Amino acid sequence: MKKKVFLDKKAIDRTLTRITHEILEKNKGCEDLCLIGIRTRGVFLAKRIQEKIKKIEKKELPLGILDITMYRDDLFKIKLPVVKKTDISFDINNKIVLLIDDVMHTGRTIRAAIDALMDLGRPKKIQLAVLVDRGNRELPIHPDFAGIFYAIGAGEEILVKLKENDGKDEVIIVGTQ
Amino acid sequence: MNWTKKDLLEIKDLTKDEILLILETAESFKEISLREIKKVPTLRGKTVITLFYEPSTRTRTSFEIAAKRLSADTINISASTSSFVKGETLKDTGKNLESMKPDVIIIRHSMPGAPHILARTLKSSIINAGDGAHEHPTQALLDLFTIKEKKGKIDGLKIVIIGDIMHSRVARSNIFALKQFDTEIVCCGPATMIPPYIEKLGVAVEYNINRAVKDADVVMMLRIQKERGGISYIPSIREYAILYGLKKAHLEKAKKDVIVMHPGPMNRGVEISDEVADGEYSVILDQVENGVAVRMAILYLLTGREQ
Amino acid sequence: MKILIKKGRVIDPKNNIDEILDVYINGNIIEKIGKNIKEKGVEDFVIDATDHIVAPGFIDVHVHLREPGYEYKETIKTGTMAAAKGGFTSVVCMANTEPVNDNRSITEFIIKKAKLEGSCRVFPCGAITKGLKGEELSEIGDMFDAGIVAISDDGKSVKHSGVLRKALEYSKIFGIPVISHCEDTDLSHGFINEGVASVLSGLDTVPSIAEEIIVQRDIMIAKYVNANIHLTHISTAGSVDIIAREKRNYKYITCDTCPHYFSLTEDATLKFDTNTKVNPPLRSKKDIEAIKEGLKNGIIDIIATDHAPHDLPSKDMEFNLAASGISGLETALALSLTLFHEGVLTLGELVKKFTVNPARLLKLPYGDLSEGNAADVIVFNPYIEWIVDKNTFLSKGKNTPFDGWKLKGKNLLTIVDGKIVYRDGLI
Numbered sequence: 007m008k009k010k011v012f013l014d015k016k017a018i019d020r021t022l023t024r025i026t027h028e029i030l031e032k033n034k035g036c037e038d039l040c041l042i043g044i045r046t047r048g049v050f051l052a053k054r055i056q057e058k059i060k061k062i063e064k065k066e067l068p069l070g071i072l073d074i075t076m077y078r079d080d081l082f083k084i085k086l087p088v089v090k091k092t093d094i095s096f097d098i099n100n101k102i103v104l105l106i107d108d109v110m111h112t113g114r115t116i117r118a119a120i121d122a123l124m125d126l127g128r129p130k131k132i133q134l135a136v137l138v139d140r141g142n143r144e145l146p147i148h149p150d151f152a153g154i155f156y157a158i159g160a161g162e163e164i165l166v167k168l169k170e171n172d173g174k175d176e177v178i179i180v181g182t183q
Numbered sequence: 184m185n186w187t188k189k190d191l192l193e194i195k196d197l198t199k200d201e202i203l204l205i206l207e208t209a210e211s212f213k214e215i216s217l218r219e220i221k222k223v224p225t226l227r228g229k230t231v232i233t234l235f236y237e238p239s240t241r242t243r244t245s246f247e248i249a250a251k252r253l254s255a256d257t258i259n260i261s262a263s264t265s266s267f268v269k270g271e272t273l274k275d276t277g278k279n280l281e282s283m284k285p286d287v288i289i290i291r292h293s294m295p296g297a298p299h300i301l302a303r304t305l306k307s308s309i310i311n312a313g314d315g316a317h318e319h320p321t322q323a324l325l326d327l328f329t330i331k332e333k334k335g336k337i338d339g340l341k342i343v344i345i346g347d348i349m350h351s352r353v354a355r356s357n358i359f360a361l362k363q364f365d366t367e368i369v370c371c372g373p374a375t376m377i378p379p380y381i382e383k384l385g386v387a388v389e390y391n392i393n394r395a396v397k398d399a400d401v402v403m404m405l406r407i408q409k410e411r412g413g414i415s416y417i418p419s420i421r422e423y424a425i426l427y428g429l430k431k432a433h434l435e436k437a438k439k440d441v442i443v444m445h446p447g448p449m450n451r452g453v454e455i456s457d458e459v460a461d462g463e464y465s466v467i468l469d470q471v472e473n474g475v476a477v478r479m480a481i482l483y484l485l486t487g488r489e490q
Numbered sequence: 491m492k493i494l495i496k497k498g499r500v501i502d503p504k505n506n507i508d509e510i511l512d513v514y515i516n517g518n519i520i521e522k523i524g525k526n527i528k529e530k531g532v533e534d535f536v537i538d539a540t541d542h543i544v545a546p547g548f549i550d551v552h553v554h555l556r557e558p559g560y561e562y563k564e565t566i567k568t569g570t571m572a573a574a575k576g577g578f579t580s581v582v583c584m585a586n587t588e589p590v591n592d593n594r595s596i597t598e599f600i601i602k603k604a605k606l607e608g609s610c611r612v613f614p615c616g617a618i619t620k621g622l623k624g625e626e627l628s629e630i631g632d633m634f635d636a637g638i639v640a641i642s643d644d645g646k647s648v649k650h651s652g653v654l655r656k657a658l659e660y661s662k663i664f665g666i667p668v669i670s671h672c673e674d675t676d677l678s679h680g681f682i683n684e685g686v687a688s689v690l691s692g693l694d695t696v697p698s699i700a701e702e703i704i705v706q707r708d709i710m711i712a713k714y715v716n717a718n719i720h721l722t723h724i725s726t727a728g729s730v731d732i733i734a735r736e737k738r739n740y741k742y743i744t745c746d747t748c749p750h751y752f753s754l755t756e757d758a759t760l761k762f763d764t765n766t767k768v769n770p771p772l773r774s775k776k777d778i779e780a781i782k783e784g785l786k787n788g789i790i791d792i793i794a795t796d797h798a799p800h801d802l803p804s805k806d807m808e809f810n811l812a813a814s815g816i817s818g819l820e821t822a823l824a825l826s827l828t829l830f831h832e833g834v835l836t837l838g839e840l841v842k843k844f845t846v847n848p849a850r851l852l853k854l855p856y857g858d859l860s861e862g863n864a865a866d867v868i869v870f871n872p873y874i875e876w877i878v879d880k881n882t883f884l885s886k887g888k889n890t891p892f893d894g895w896k897l898k899g900k901n902l903l904t905i906v907d908g909k910i911v912y913r914d915g916l917i
Contacts, residue, residue: 073211076223076224076225076253076483077223077224077225081225081487082486082487085185085489086185086186086483086484086487086488086489088207088208089208089211089212089480089483090211091210091211091214092211092214093214121224122223125218125220125222125223126218126219126220127219195690272803272806272807273807273808274806274807292808294808294809294810294811295691295692295693295762295808295809295810296691296693296762296808296809297808299761299762300762300807300808314692315692315693315810316692316693316694317691317692317693318692350692352692355689355690355692378684378688378689378695379684379697380684380685380686380688380689381689383686383689384686384689384690
């Protein structure tokens with residue numbers, strides 16, 4: 007098993023800072039903006055972005071946690087996942103919802119997240135930010151803001167580790183080559 | 184851990200881990216009932232049938248709402264309108280229903296062991312919504328959920344169950360469930376309504392309500408019925424209400440943060456006084472709310488079980 | 491027919507015999523029992539009973555043959571076939587048929603049917619009261635003339651003490667025992683024993699005192715009028731105590747128990763298997779121990795089956811509604827042999843409970859292997875292991891809680907009146 011560190015702690019931080027600036031640039035500030043992290047690691051990334059925006063714009067944006075288990079399209083075909091709580095205590099009607107996740111792959115998770123958001127209200131806009139886009143889309147869904155793009159090869163896997171969840175910050179490529 | 188059981192028939196069948204899994208899952212489902220769109224697509228396309236041989240508004244509605252909020256299709260069958268009246272056996276009713284391929288059948292029956300007959304013969308998941316005096320597992324689970332929610336824990340509590348213990352499936356299921364935790368359980372009621380040998384389950388028996396509720400963390404009231412099979416277990420409702428009806432004064436002997444529970448429907452003025460039923464210690468309405476979440480969790484786990 | 495049974499261990503308690511002997515049957519009597527009987531070459535059957543037990547055919551004092559009226563559950567033909575397979579050469583059939591056997595015509599019908607189609611001897615037990623209603627005595631004299639050997643309202647207890655007294659007095663005219671089913675129905679409004687199992691399952695209960703009160707009552711009345719009382723299907727420690735105490739001052743008390751009362755506890759009912767539903771119900775561990783003690787020290791004289799066959803639909807329903815009863819003829823011997831394997835009874839004592847004692851109770855000229863007696867003989871082996879498969883039962887009743895059990899001890903050969911009515915492939 008070959009392991010290569012693609013992004014180390016510093017690189018992840020730089021990437022998140024860049025994404026944050028892109029978000030603020032595209033939205034001309036953070037008016038009506040709210041952040042929703044997709045469990046599990048998306049939540050920690052959302053929190054970091056929230057802090058970065060607070061430093062820049064001096065404003066703390068509302069932060070929500072979304073569990074998409076119940077909207078998955080493969081729910082009874084896999085080992086039944088544990089359902090965790092969704093916690094979005096603010097109104098998303100007419101807001102710009104920024105969905106945040108660690109890795110984007112087929113697009114199905116985001117599809118589920120969008121369906122979940124639609125059941126919670128009617129956002130003005132939904133945007134998507136991911137740390138890693140690993141390609142291989144199965145649905146026509148794309149991130150507005152992506153940290154890095156890495157086209158996964160055969161026998162390879164990309165893993166995101168975050169300090170809050172896994173003890174350290176790093177993005178590694180694991181492969182058989 | 185994973186859920187592997189096809190049916191939910193008895194609390195006695197569940198391990199402590201399985202109980203905790205249901206409670207944990209229910210927590211996540213509770214929030215859905217607070218949304219504006221009270222629906223998730225999880226059980227979309229699944230068919231859930233409630234087959235009630237005994238009347239019930241509360242439990243059946245709770246299951247129906249739970250199933251519908253998970254986007255399942257529900258059908259309600261009650262004994263008075265069903266082929267039961269025409270003399271069809273339970274087994275045959277079950278088999279007939281099965282040909283319509285339901286995913287889950289929820290059954291309430293007046294006789295112990297009835298759900299087991301369906302569980303043995305049908306492929307559908309069977310949920311016991313009450314079989315005679317035997318068990319009512321979903322009630323106990325929502326009771327435990329409520330206790331955990333209000334007290335933050337289940338271990339270390341003193342729980343007093345008051346009423347017709349002998350004929351109560353709610354009492355039995357709760358005792359079996361609570362005994363999986365480190366709890367002190369006291370059964371209180373007229374001696375005629377406490378089954379002999381119940382101490383062997385690890386519960387204490389007390390005929391005097393004042394002694395029973397001393398230092399209680401949870402007081403669970405059971406619904407009372409005077410006549411059972413033609414023999415009077417108590418001389419009159421009046422006497423029962425005097426001796427065993429829960430009044431505010433009794434709660435002064437309990438812990439300061441005691442909670443009062445009741446599976447419903449209540450006989451106000453009989454087993455529970457108005458002031459207690461509507462008072463600050465009552466969590467009866469929370470129980471009802473939690474019932475939907477717990478039943479959603481159970482439907483989710485049974486439908487998605489590891490096979 | 492001439493049948494020679496060689497080299498078996500002959501156990502004949504009445505004549506105090508327990509040794510390896512040969513048995514020679516000629517026609518319908520036992521012609522000779524002795525060492526090394528020489529084959530004459532004209533025998534129809536020569537049976538090698540090496541390693542097996544040769545005993546008098548067993549007598550079951552309590553079976554339900556269901557005919558007339560419930561032929562879909564069992565007939566005299568199928569019931570006696572099951573009996574023969576189980577090692578029984580005589581059975582006493584209870585009166586709760588439809589119509590009830592409370593008059594001569596039904597008694598004669600049963601006896602005639604049994605002669606035509608039966609595989610073993612059938613002795614009807616007449617009803618104590620007309621229609622088993624517990625009110626008026628039936629024509630016991632007329633039935634006695636027709637051939638009943640006892641009277642019983644089994645299925646039910648005689649509720650009215652005054653009626654039971656009359657029955658016990660009246661029975662003295664004919665010298666037949668009153669077989670009593672002991673159950674106070676005011677106390678027993680349920681289906682399983684009142685004990686820990688009933689707390690767990692929430693089923694309505696039958697407390698042990700429901701049996702014990704009537705055991706005490708019936709004995710006291712019998713004592714008072716000096717009649718012969720036999721208490722059937724005793725199941726509780728309390729009953730054993732009462733009988734033990736009363737037997738000390740009155741000798742016309744006998745009682746029987748059934749194999750399920752020393753093989754299964756109330757715990758067997760926890761999964762609502764209706765094959766465990768029986769009346770009296772399966773009891774607690776303490777009661778089983780007392781029953782075994784009672785068998786060991788002779789308080790319990792007889793083992794009977796209370797063979798109660800039922801059709802599948804009658805059992806395949808909610809526990810409360812299911813019919814009560816166990817189809818027991820084909821498992822009785824093996825279950826009883828566990829008492830031998832556990833050291834509770836010697837083989838001789840066990841055989842006595844199925845032969846000498848029932849014969850004495852019913853005043854029948856069977857139950858022993860005296861020369862010149864009717865040739866009712868069985869050959870069984872106490873060590874052969876087999877697995878109970880209800881689908882191989884000869885009885886129509888497949889309602890047994892012992893399905894799938896591995897048992898030790900099997901009946902191999904049954905001879906009634908000099909005719910082989912059952913033979914296992916192993917012999």
